[in-house]
């Protein structure tokens with residue numbers, strides 16, 4: 609009898625294919641899928657984990673760069689805060705990245721005000737929704753103010769009204785031209801990122817799927833993974849200790865050369881008897897590398913596998929590179 613690796617319900621003869629890497633992050637050959645996830649779990653993951661991840665993660669924003677089908681709407685309004693990274697006058701301004709109806713990425717300034725007491729000081733930016741008396745009180749008479757963002761004159765009007773209400777020293781001094789034109793994205797952005805619980809669960813789901821793919825469904829249903837299963841499927845359990853951001857890339861060559869070798873997805877699985885950890889490393893678009901320990905009660909032999917999802921050729925290949933584990937010492941590597 610086959611059972612679902614997430615909810616343990618009995619599987620009918622036909623189940624939807626569960627993609628190891630969600631299809632919104634590309635369709636690849638061969639198509640790495642599982643046939644041990646029931647339709648209820650599969651549907652739940654699509655709407656409750658993968659969909660929110662597209663709008664709340666760095667990876668979700670990055671997929672637009674690679675021409676993966678986007679939705680019209682905002683990216684980076686929740687969890688991800690891209691800010692302008694250059695220019696004395698604009699540094700720190702909050703932006704949102706949006707997809708227009710042609711699927712193109714646009715950068716837009718969020719409605720906000722900036723203020724500083726004196727010229728060499730950097731502007732402190734405050735989003736319209738966070739504008740309170742406490743913000744205004746920090747800026748005495750003679751302070752300098754900026755109002756940016758919004759699409760229309762009415763947006764600016766509204767911001768002026770709000771600023772007047774919270775900040776008695778405010779004097780209106782005109783508007784400024786935004787640091788980029790309608791083509792957008794021509795300015796360097798910095799991204800502040802707070803991973804949400806749903807994104808953490810989605811990353812864990814990808815990791816668990818990959819483990820089921822490489823180790824098999826019988827292994828995946830063993831009880832030692834129940835804690836992880838419940839976190840992913842039932843939203844139960846603490847978030848801490850689930851997803852770690854690695855300081856270094858996953859691929860050893862990249863650590864040594866200091867250069868990115870790919871913009872594709874990288875996923876690896878390592879079973880380490882030395883610290884009893886079975887761990888997935890995952891970097892979508894080879895961007896932020898995550899470590900996701902599936903269990904810390906691993907018993908078995910040392911085991912390493914990895915795959916690379918090439919976004920140009922859309923091919924999946926088994927990684928032949930050496931994987932940089934926790935004891936990785938670049939000086940001891942010979943190619």
Ligand SMILES: [Zn+2]
Nearest residue numbers: 612615646649
């Ligand atoms: Zn299920």
